[in-house]
Amino acid sequence: MKKILMIGPFPDPISGVSVSNKVVKNILKKQSEVSIINTSFPIFSDSIGSFSFKKLFFFLKLNVFCYKVFKSDIIYTTPGQTFFGILKYTTFILLASLLKKELIIHVHGNYLGLQYKQLKGFKKKLFKFLISKFTKGIVLSSSLKSNLLPFIDESKITVVHNFAEEYLYQNMHEKSFDSIKIVFLSNLMEEKGIFNLLEALKQLEAENIQYEAKIAGNIDGSLEYKILSKINELKNTQYVGIVSGEDKKQLLQWSTIFILPTFYKMEGQPISILEALATENLIITTNFAGIPDILKEGINGFFVDAENSNDIVMRLLEIDKNKSIIKQIATNNKNYFLDNFTVYKFSEEILKVFYANSTT
CATH class of the missing domain: 3.40.50.2000 (Glycogen Phosphorylase B;)
Incomplete structure (x- = not known):
């Protein structure tokens, strides 16, 4: 049985990403041992993606859970799409890459590619360095693949449409x-x-x-x-x-x-x-x-x-x-x-990403 670590936001607060992660967890735990690191920041703000010391302290504390990477076969992440959204996952990304774990990024938007184009100098190089460590990528539709193409080979990027609960x-x-x-x-x-x-x-x-x-x-x-x-x-x-x-x-x-x-x-x-x-x-x-x-x-x-x-x-x-x-x-x-968009169809596609060419 595979051991999967999910790193990302879970409800509450409710968002498209947190709801998706909740459903992905329920799908995966039927076939695998699943653990989570919940990155949901408890204070909702319109200025998503912005830097604050409260957020910095909150995410630094999450690094104490990096030991979970050692015990997992697959690391599945749903990071933010800004420079800081990726940066806060640095410890988990580098450790998983060093240990040669399967490292999956699921992008729930269309800003990651634009952010990369806007960055300059060291920040741009670091952004690319970190995302390039992922072994697989997931996007919500074909037109959104461009967000990951600067970092991951297209053959490793899968389209998985979102869903609504039954x-x-x-x-x-x-x-x-x-x-x-x-x-x-x-x-x-x-x-x-x-x-x-x-x-x-x-x-x-x-x-x-x-x-x-x-x-x-x-x-x-x-x-x-x-x-x-x-x-x-x-x-x-x-x-x-x-x-x-x-x-x-x-x-x-x-x-x-x-x-x-x-x-x-x-x-x-x-x-x-x-x-x-x-x-x-x-x-x-x-x-x-x-x-x-x-x-x-x-x-x-x-x-x-x-x-x-x-x-x-x-x-x-x-x-x-x-x-x-x-x-x-x-x-x-x-x-x-x-x-097109039931949980069953979503489940079929998401499981292919995790278990293609492998056994549970």
Whole structure:
């Protein structure tokens, strides 16, 4: 039986990466002995990837767990995509490489390659040196392979699409698609487009368009007052907090339109989009990062320009005039999801990375 060490964030706080790691752990432990080093920083912040002494001290303390590398056959990591995001894994990367362990990096975004291009001098050389130590890489879609190509041979890079958990779409009640019920489900960060959405909803109310909207997710403390104030100005919008489990299921089964106008620099393929597909929602999002690899304009929903609330309003006005399109697209989305993004399909692909040409 293989011994696998997972190094990365686990819930809480909830993020696409932490949810993915939780599921990967459950998949792997059916066939292997799995241990973890949880890198989740307990304080949520909009300034992800930035340096702070609190973060430095937190991650330095994690190095005491480097002994786990000695006892493992495979080291699986989901590091950040910034210079410091990679640097904080240095001890584990170098030790695993020295001991000739299988070393896997799973990149959940589209920023790593850009960060490498932006770096200069010693920092750029160190960045490449560390990532080049990985023996295998995983990305979320084909267009995201470019993030790892400067460091890892393409033959060692595997595409594994994200997923949505089964409980979300099992035993669903029949939906009503005759009204606009909007959900935003993500961390409430400026780059996730929350302010653009709230401005669009304000314009909808000015146009006397009937809608309901629910906003869910973690709020960065520095933006909390500003975000909640804008939500409170809206008559038909409410903030429902952080949702998970049955609360998330009920929220996504209530909604008919999922909106995520993201321009987040670390974005890959948001799991929340897949969760919305699974629960019969029309998608409105941006043509950004790996999103167009999994969504098609007019088939799964509609793309809007980043940082453009007017574009969101235009799409919603078009939908309001032809509400039948909501059911048409939303029901198609669930079938599309079942064919491509279940945990079962994710499990099949992730296991190939770990156990190809080997026995458990």
